[in-house]
Amino acid sequence: MIFEEKYECMDRAALRALQGKRLCETVERAYHKVPFYKRKLDEIGLTPADIRGIEDIVKLPFTVKDDFRREYPFGLFSVPMKDIVRLHASSGTTGKPTVVGYTKGDVTTWGRCAARTLACGGGTADDILQNAYGYGLFTGGLGLHYGGETLGATVIPMSGGNSKKQLMLMQDFGTTLLSCTPSYALQLAEVAEEEGMDFKAFKLKAGFFGAEPWTEEMRIQIEQKLNLKAIDIYGLSEVTGPGVASECLEQTGLHVFEDHFYPEIIDPETGQPVAPGQQGELVFTCISKQAMPLLRYRTRDITSLIEEPCPCGRTSRKMRRVTGRTDDMLIIRGVNVFPSQIESVLMSVEGTEPHYVIVVDRSGTMDDLEIRVEVCRENFSDEVRKLEDLRQRIRHEIHSVLGLHATISLMEPKSIERSLGKAVRVIDSRATANKKA
Ligand code: DLL
Numbered sequence: 001m002i003f004e005e006k007y008e009c010m011d012r013a014a015l016r017a018l019q020g021k022r023l024c025e026t027v028e029r030a031y032h033k034v035p036f037y038k039r040k041l042d043e044i045g046l047t048p049a050d051i052r053g054i055e056d057i058v059k060l061p062f063t064v065k066d067d068f069r070r071e072y073p074f075g076l077f078s079v080p081m082k083d084i085v086r087l088h089a090s091s092g093t094t095g096k097p098t099v100v101g102y103t104k105g106d107v108t109t110w111g112r113c114a115a116r117t118l119a120c121g122g123g124t125a126d127d128i129l130q131n132a133y134g135y136g137l138f139t140g141g142l143g144l145h146y147g148g149e150t151l152g153a154t155v156i157p158m159s160g161g162n163s164k165k166q167l168m169l170m171q172d173f174g175t176t177l178l179s180c181t182p183s184y185a186l187q188l189a190e191v192a193e194e195e196g197m198d199f200k201a202f203k204l205k206a207g208f209f210g211a212e213p214w215t216e217e218m219r220i221q222i223e224q225k226l227n228l229k230a231i232d233i234y235g236l237s238e239v240t241g242p243g244v245a246s247e248c249l250e251q252t253g254l255h256v257f258e259d260h261f262y263p264e265i266i267d268p269e270t271g272q273p274v275a276p277g278q279q280g281e282l283v284f285t286c287i288s289k290q291a292m293p294l295l296r297y298r299t300r301d302i303t304s305l306i307e308e309p310c311p312c313g314r315t316s317r318k319m320r321r322v323t324g325r326t327d328d329m330l331i332i333r334g335v336n337v338f339p340s341q342i343e344s345v346l347m348s349v350e351g352t353e354p355h356y357v358i359v360v361d362r363s364g365t366m367d368d369l370e371i372r373v374e375v376c377r378e379n380f381s382d383e384v385r386k387l388e389d390l391r392q393r394i395r396h397e398i399h400s401v402l403g404l405h406a407t408i409s410l411m412e413p414k415s416i417e418r419s420l421g422k423a424v425r426v427i428d429s430r431a432t433a434n435k436k437a
Helices: 012-033 035-043 054-060 065-070 104-120 139-151 163-173 182-194 215-225 337-349 384-403 429-434
Strands: 084-090 098-103 128-131 154-156 178-179 206-210 229-235 243-247 255-256 261-266 280-287 294-302 328-331 336-337 354-363 366-375 406-410 425-429
Touching: 012 035, 012 054, 012 206, 012 280, 012 294, 054 429, 065 098, 065 139, 084 104, 084 139, 084 206, 098 104, 104 336, 128 139, 128 163, 139 178, 139 243, 163 182, 178 182, 182 206, 206 243, 206 255, 215 229, 215 261, 215 337, 255 429, 328 354, 336 337, 337 354, 337 366, 337 384, 354 429, 366 384, 384 406
Parallel strands: 128 154, 128 178, 178 206, 206 229, 354 425, 366 406
Antiparallel strands: 084 098, 229 243, 243 255, 261 280, 280 294, 328 336, 354 366
């Protein structure tokens, strides 16, 4: 089922016209209602009248995460506080959180976009959605919650954690849709195994996994372990939360809900648009937001856009799976490394579990890369020679993909900390090592 066929399957030319109209209105409002945008546009001598269609978007200046910090907490809002009905915030690793506000209308639109997401993965009003994203300031919980209700599905507001209870209700209530981070899905699989539960006896059809990067290899593992179709869903709080883009059942890229969020891909170094289909940094302009118009926001997420039509009938462009962020790229001994590259290698080597941590440290002037990965229970009890074989295989594969020698630490099953929400998979101690030196 397509939730909002009128928009999701819109003729491309009509969609472009709609985007242009919405962009003009948004720029007009941002300029007149948000001093921050007025300043930014005045600085480069641009007025709202210079924006006449979607092609003019490239004239606009970028907005970055730091602008949220500078305008903390409500400086980017374009409506009075009496019209704001909801606040969310994402916890940055340092300093103040990034605050976002929604009007009643924004909450409705968000719910519809999250409902589109669920429908993209085959969800309907007949489904029972177990929502295991965290409720609270994080947008995952309430985002999917409103999406489920807007779709007309039955929502179980579980939040993250309490895995045994999750599994019990999943079984007793006949949950058909699951939403949580991919790392928490793996945790559920593990607890089910410990409890002797079999997902084949469950009614799960689809899982809506996002909020953190995950690989195709991880998808295969999750689909096998949980016996469901694993759908990649993408969003970020600055733009709205979940419900920005979602895979359909084709699983070949994520449909961007372009009538609300206009995507561009730029070269992160130069800020210039890349050639069609090329990879770069994803930039979003919110063209229908009331509370917080957002112009050309640099997400730091790396992906590319797919222009070809999708067999599902939706006409919106798709984005490829986000492989990482410009700021989570590690530079190890001069080599650029994305954690997702390491995950792909680990997941494709037989004998390992999908639980790992990447540790980067510095001894003297050299960077050290250590990869800790759990070994399957059967293998862990194996003889030493077999474990050594496994270690060498991983070391070899990592070297052939990254050109780097890594220390591989094979860990006992269940020794790496599990996550309820976004997994922390990289420990980079080099900054502190530098300070100490
Ligand atoms: O994570 C919103 C969300 C909730 C999306 C539930 C999907 C499901 P933030 O906490 O602001 O919002 O984090 C946003 O998470 O810029 C990406 O780096 C990353 N991210 C989100 N979805 C995906 C995904 C929510 N499917 C940041 N694949 C984004 C890779 C993702 N990374």
